[in-house]
Amino acid sequence: MAGGKRIHKTVHHFLFREVGGTLQAQITEVDEVAWFPLTEIIEKLAYPDEKKLIARSGELVL
Secondary structure: OEOOEOOOOOOOOOOOOOOOOOOOOOOOOOOOOOOOOHHHHHHHOOOHHHHHHHHHHHHHHO
């Protein structure tokens, strides 16, 4: 929400397996980037649909 109004947007999720290297945030809109174990991500998410998505992704990569 921004200014008390709901913002409609499309969010794309990608499933990656970390293989090394350095993460770098894009210049706009992103303050921080980090890799997290799947077991920790669900605790950090706010939206139930995203929590379900992450739970399902764990089944695909484990």
